Structures are given as structure tokens and as C-alpha cells.
Amino acid sequence: MKDHGSGHDSKHGHYEMYQKMMQISGAKGGYHRDQIFDEEKRSDYLRCLHCRRTYLRGEYRDVDGFQMCPYEGCDGSTVLDGIDWERFREDYPQYPEIPERGKVYGM
Numbered sequence: 537m538k539d540h541g542s543g544h545d546s547k548h549g550h551y552e553m554y555q556k557m558m559q560i561s562g563a564k565g566g567y568h569r570d571q572i573f574d575e576e577k578r579s580d581y582l583r584c585l586h587c588r589r590t591y592l593r594g595e596y597r598d599v600d601g602f603q604m605c606p607y608e609g610c611d612g613s614t615v616l617d618g619i620d621w622e623r624f625r626e627d628y629p630q631y632p633e634i635p636e637r638g639k640v641y642g643m
């Protein structure tokens with residue numbers, strides 16, 4: 537098990553920002569990311585900026601009501617720390633259209 541106590545303060549600020557964005561956008565149910573960002577849906581995949589792995593758009597791990605990166609132990613959120621896979625591939629065109637699950641992509 538990882539120590540969940542460490543880095544709690546910075547995490548708290550992160551959650552606060554997430555919460556604020558939900559309030560502003562009026563997001564309630566569903567997939568928060570799609571309600572908070574008026575993002576043109578480009579692919580079915582998102583890449584996590586924290587663990588650099590990919591997951592299906594719509595997937596998340598519920599942590600106290602926040603929609604977090606589905607990979608266990610990752611503290612990235614699907615709202616603030618995700619990037620659309622197609623957007624990411626603009627910078628890294630060598631990567632496949634359909635990313636491999638659990639694989640780390642990029643720097």
C-alpha cells in the first residue's frame with residue numbers, strides 16, 4: 537500500500553479546483569470531464585498525465601465523489617489530468633490510433 541498521507545496538501549488544492557470547476561459548469565452526474573469541458577470529442581481514449589497510461593473515455597475510479605484515473609494508486613483525475621489521445625498523438629504521431637491498455641506512453 538502507498539502512503540496516502542504524503543502530499544495531502546497539494547492534493548487538497550487539486551480537489552478544490554476540481555470542485556470549483558464542477559460548480560461553475562453545473563456538472564452533477566455522468567462523466568464530469570465531458571460536462572466541465574466543452575471538448576470536441578476526438579477519440580475514445582484519454583491519457584493520464586500522472587501515470588502516462590491510457591484508458592477509455594468514460595472510465596474512472598470514484599474517490600470521494602471525484603472521478604480519478606482508473607489505474608489503482610494513481611492520483612491523477614480524469615478532469616484535470618487527462619488529455620485526449622488524438623490530441624496527444626498530434627505531438628506523438630508514432631503512437632498507435634488505439635493505445636495499449638496499461639502501457640506507459642510519452643515522457
Ligand SMILES: [Zn+2]
Pocket residue numbers: 584585586587588589605606607610611612
Ligand atoms: Zn493515472
